[in-house]
Amino acid sequence: MHVLDILVPFARTGRIGAVRVGAQLRDVTRELGPPWAEGSSTGADGLPYLYAYGCLEIATCHAHCQVIESIVVQTDQATMQWPSREPGRAESFPGYPTHREVVRALSETGCSWDDYAPLTCDDQCAIRVPASGAIFVFTTEDVEEPTLCNASVADHRPRSCG
Numbered sequence: 001m002h003v004l005d006i007l008v009p010f011a012r013t014g015r016i017g018a019v020r021v022g023a024q025l026r027d028v029t030r031e032l033g034p035p036w037a038e039g040s041s042t043g044a045d046g047l048p049y050l051y052a053y054g055c056l057e058i059a060t061c062h063a064h065c066q067v068i069e070s071i072v073v074q075t076d077q078a079t080m081q082w083p084s085r086e087p088g089r090a091e092s093f094p095g096y097p098t099h100r101e102v103v104r105a106l107s108e109t110g111c112s113w114d115d116y117a118p119l120t121c122d123d124q125c126a127i128r129v130p131a132s133g134a135i136f137v138f139t140t141e142d143v144e145e146p147t148l149c150n151a152s153v154a155d156h157r158p159r160s161c162g
């Protein structure tokens, strides 16, 4: 497994298996088992709304239905931990893909992307993939070439459950 094997399909579809915005957390736990970590903040229902399987982070709504609102792949680690096909078991691979590697992999699969100005500034740059709305943020600080910090999709539209 290579980090680009995750990032390219994520860019194209905005989902990682059962992990997709609008699904429920229980759809994910059915596939991946219980989350490996959860946030300490809780919503109105007393449940955490941040969950993680290694470098895969999931945020849910703050109500009991636990609808997924955002997905983040944290790539700013030398060794990324990732859920394998076997629930509860991690696999690991190197993180920090470069901007060049990411955009080349996207282009090779015919996935178009644009520079994303709202998250581009002195010490970072970003691209957005129109097909999925995925946003990739790269650090440009103290590096030879920009490296990916994270890739994410989010839907912050108000929900009736909120």
Ligand SMILES: [Zn+2]
Pocket: 061, 062, 063, 064, 065, 066, 067, 159, 161, 162
């Ligand atoms: Zn909800």
